[in-house]
Amino acid sequence: xxxxxxxxxxxxxxxxxxxxxxxxxxxxxxxxxxxxxxxxxxxxxxxxxxxxxxxxxxxxxxxxxxxxxxxxxxxxxxxxxxxxxxxxxxxxxxxxxxxxxxxxxxxxxxxxxxxxxxxxxxxxxxxxxxxxxxxxxxxxxxxxxxxxxxxxxxxxxxxxxxxxxxxxxxxxxxxxxxxxxxxxxxxxxxxxxxxxxxxxxxxxxxxxxxxxxxxxxx
Amino acid sequence: xxxxxxxxxxxxxxxxxxxxxxxxxxxxxxxxxxxxxxxxxxxxxxxxxxxxxxxxxxxxxxxxxxxxxxxxxxxxxxxxxxxxxxxxxxxxxxxxxxxxxxxxxxxxxxxxxxxxxxxxxxxxxxxxxxxxxxxxxxxxxxxxxxxxxxxxxxxxxxxxxxxxxxxxxxxxxxxxxxxxxxxxxxxxxxxxxxxxxxxxxxxxxxxxxxxxxxxxxxxxxxxxxxxxxxxxxxxxxxxxxx
Numbered sequence: 001x002x003x004x005x006x007x008x009x010x011x012x013x014x015x016x017x018x019x020x021x022x023x024x025x026x027x028x029x030x031x032x033x034x035x036x037x038x039x040x041x042x043x044x045x046x047x048x049x050x051x052x053x054x055x056x057x058x059x060x061x062x063x064x065x066x067x068x069x070x071x072x073x074x075x076x077x078x079x080x081x082x083x084x085x086x087x088x089x090x091x092x093x094x095x096x097x098x099x100x101x102x103x104x105x106x107x108x109x110x111x112x113x114x115x116x117x118x119x120x121x122x123x124x125x126x127x128x129x130x131x132x133x134x135x136x137x138x139x140x141x142x143x144x145x146x147x148x149x150x151x152x153x154x155x156x157x158x159x160x161x162x163x164x165x166x167x168x169x170x171x172x173x174x175x176x177x178x179x180x181x182x183x184x185x186x187x188x189x190x191x192x193x194x195x196x197x198x199x200x201x202x203x204x205x206x207x208x209x210x211x212x213x214x215x216x217x218x
Numbered sequence: 219x220x221x222x223x224x225x226x227x228x229x230x231x232x233x234x235x236x237x238x239x240x241x242x243x244x245x246x247x248x249x250x251x252x253x254x255x256x257x258x259x260x261x262x263x264x265x266x267x268x269x270x271x272x273x274x275x276x277x278x279x280x281x282x283x284x285x286x287x288x289x290x291x292x293x294x295x296x297x298x299x300x301x302x303x304x305x306x307x308x309x310x311x312x313x314x315x316x317x318x319x320x321x322x323x324x325x326x327x328x329x330x331x332x333x334x335x336x337x338x339x340x341x342x343x344x345x346x347x348x349x350x351x352x353x354x355x356x357x358x359x360x361x362x363x364x365x366x367x368x369x370x371x372x373x374x375x376x377x378x379x380x381x382x383x384x385x386x387x388x389x390x391x392x393x394x395x396x397x398x399x400x401x402x403x404x405x406x407x408x409x410x411x412x413x414x415x416x417x418x419x420x421x422x423x424x425x426x427x428x429x430x431x432x433x434x435x436x437x438x439x440x441x442x443x444x445x446x447x448x449x450x451x452x453x454x455x456x457x458x459x460x
Contacts, residue, residue, distance in 0.1 A: 122268050123305035123364075127319035127371055128295025137318060141309050 008186040009193055019176025020197070026094060026172065027159045033098035034158075035151065038105025043135060045106070046113055056106075063103035069164050072096045076168045089170040101158055108150050112143035149213040156205040160198060173197065219244045219375055219406050220265055224274035227260060234260045235271065236430040242375070247407045249417040249438075252427035253453060258410045259302075261427070262377050265408065266297045279374055295323045298368025302380040304360040306352040312339065312363050313348040316370045324371065331370075338366040342396050358389025362396055375406040382413055412457055418442065426450040 009016070044056040063071070075096035080086045116139050124134035144151075163174040171179070174194055181190035220242040227235040234257045242248045250258045263269040264276055267283045267290050276283045281293055306315050316335035320326045326334070339345050342362040344355075352360055361381055368376055378397065382390045394416050401407055401420035411417070417424055417438065424441040426434035426449075433447050441450075 117305075119301060119303055119305045120307070122263075123299075123301060123307070125268060125291075126266060126294055126297075126299040126301075127367065128291050128293075128323040129319065130291050133322055137322065138307055142307075145309060 005186060005189055008180065008184050008189050012180045012184075015176050015180060016173065016193075019171055019173040022090070022171060022176075023159070023162050023173040026090070026097065026162045026165070027155065029094055030097035030101055030158055030162070031151075031155045033094070034101030034105045035109075037098060037102035039109050039140070041102060041106035042109040042113060045110060047131075060103045060106055063100050064107075066100075068096075068100055068161055069167060071100045072164055073167055075099070089165070089168045093165045093168060093170055097158065097162070101154070104154060105151070108147055108154060109143065112147040112150075113139055115146060116142050146216060149209045149216065152205060152209040152212065156202050156209070159205070160202060163198075219246070220276070220278050220408060222261070222265070222274075222276045225261070225264060225271045225276055226274055227257075227264065227269070227272045234430050235264070237274070238427075238430075238432050239274075240425055240432055240435050242406060242408050244406055245404045246422045247401045247405075247409065247420050248423045248425060249421040250408065250410045250425045250427060251412060251414075251417070251453070252433075255429075256427040257430040258427045259379050262379050262408060262410050265377055266294050266299055268299075291323070295319065295371050296374050298365075298371060298373035298376040300361065300364050300368055300376070300378045300381045302383050304352070304357070304364045304384070306360050306363055306367070308352050311349050311351055312344065312355070315352070315363060316367045319367065319371050334370055335366070338369050339363070341369075341399075342366045343392070356389060357385045358392045361385065361389075361393045365393075365396055365400075369400075375408065376400065378407065378409040378411065380410050380412075382411065414454070414457065426453070428453075 041056045041060060045053050045060075047053065072093055076089065076092045079092040079095055113135075120138055120142070121134055124138040125131070129137065162172060165172050166175055166178075169175065177190045177194045181187045222238055222240050225235055225238045226233065236257075238257075238261055240248070250262065252258050260269055264271050265278065265283065271284055275285075277285075278293060278297060281288050283290070283293065306312075307318065310318065313332065313335050316338060317328075317331040320331035320334060321328065324331075336345065336348060339348055342365055344359055344362055344366070347355060347359065347363075352363070355363065365376075365381075381397070382393050385393065390413070394413060397407070397409070397416065398420050409416070409421075421438045423435065423437055425432055426441070426447070428449050434441065434450050442454075
C-alpha cells in the first residue's frame with residue numbers, strides 16, 4: 001500500500017462526482033416512486049376490495065420472491081420491448097427499482113397503517129369524512145410519522161443496491177470508479193474510495209435513522 | 219329526531235343487540251345506562267352507522283342510517299360524536315382538530331372555520347389551548363376539545379359514548395359541566411354514561427339496557443323513584459352506593 005496514489009482520485013473527481021450524482025438521483029427517485037406506489041398498494045390491500053386487493057397482494061409477493069438483479073436485468077430488456085423504442089439504461093433501471101422497492105415499501109406502510117388505532121378512523125368517519133379523506137388526513141400522516149426511521153433504513157439498503165446497475169453498465173458511482181480503475185490501473189485506490197463513500201453515506205444515514213427512532217419513541 | 223326500531227345485531231352467534239326500540243325527540247336528553255357488555259355502546263355507534271345493525275332500522279331526522287340511498291358521510295357530519303377515549307387527532311393542534319371537519323366536510327373557508335373553532339374552544343373553556351397538541355392536554359381537556367370538534371359541525375344531535383369513563387375523578391366535572399350547558403341550551407343528546415348525577419340533573423329519559431335488550435325506558439323521575447325492573451334496581455344500588 002506504500003504507493004497509494006491519491007492523485008488518481010483528484011484527477012478524476014468530475015467523473016466520480018457525475019457517477020455519484022447518478023447513484024443519488026437513482027436512489028432518490030426510486031425511494032419517492034417506491035413510496036408512492038407502495039402506499040397505493042398498501043391502501044388497496046387494506047381496503048380489501050375483491051380481486052384488486054388480491055392482485056396487489058400477488059404483486060407484492062411476486063417481487064419479494066425475486067432477486068433484485070434479475071428484475072433489473074429483465075426490465076432492461078423488457079421496457080424497450082414494451083414501449084417499442086429504446087429508453088436508455090437509466091430509465092429502465094429506475095423503473096425496475098421502483099417496481100421492486102414498492103413491494104417492500106408497501107409492507108412497511110401496511111404495518112404503519114395497521115398500527116393506528118381503529119378509534120382514529122371512527123373519529124374521522126364520525127365527523128363525516130369519507131374513507132379516503134380519513135386515510136389522507138388522519139391515518140397516513142400518523143402512520144408515516146411512525147414509519148420514517150424504517151423507511152429511511154430501507155432507503156439506505158436501496159442506496160447500496162443501486163450498485164447492481166453494474167450489470168447493465170449504467171455509469172453510476174461504482175461503474176465510473178471501475179472504469180477509472182481499469183483505465184489507470186489504480187484498482188486499489190478506486191475500490192477503497194468506493195467502499196469509503198458507500199460506508200460514509202450508509203452509516204451516516206443509519207445513525208440518523210436511529211436518532212429519529214429514539215426521538216419518535218419518546 | 220332519532221328513532222330506533224327493533225334493532226338487532228349479532229357478532230357471529232353472539233347477539234349484542236336484541237330487538238331494541240327507543241327514540242330521542244328534538245331537544246331531548248336520553249341517558250343510556252347498564253352494566254358493561256349490555257350493548258349500550260354498540261347501540262349508540264349504530265345511530266351514526268359506525269356499526270351496522272343486523273335487522274330492524276334506525277333513522278335520524280327522517281333519513282335511514284342503514285338505507286341504501288342515504289349518504290352516510292353527510293348524515294354523520296350532522297351528528298356529533300364523543301368517544302370514551304377522546305380520539306383527538308394527535309398530529310394536529312387543538313385548533314386544527316376542531317377545524318378539520320369544517321374545512322373538509324362542510325367546505326367552510328379557513329377564516330370562518332377558525333372563528334367557529336375559537337368560539338367553541340372558548341365555550342368549553344379552552345381558548346388558551348388552541349395551539350397546543352392533544353398530548354399536552356389533560357384527559358378532561360382533551361374530551362372538551364372532542365366535544366368542541368363535534369359541535370363545530372353544527373350537529374342536529376350529539377352522541378356521547380361513556381365520555382367520562384376514561385377520566386380521572388377530578389376532571390369528570392369539567393366535562394359534565396360542558397354537557398349540562400349543552401343540554402340546557404336544548405341540544406338533542408343521547409348519552410351512554412354511568413354518571414347518575416348528570417342523569418338526575420338534565421336527562422329527560424333513562425334507558426336501561428342489559429344483555430342487549432332495552433329493559434327499561436322511562437322518564438327520569440319515574441326511573442329513579444319507581445325503578446321497575448329488578449335488574450335496574452340492582453344495577454343502581456351498586457353504582458349509587460359508591
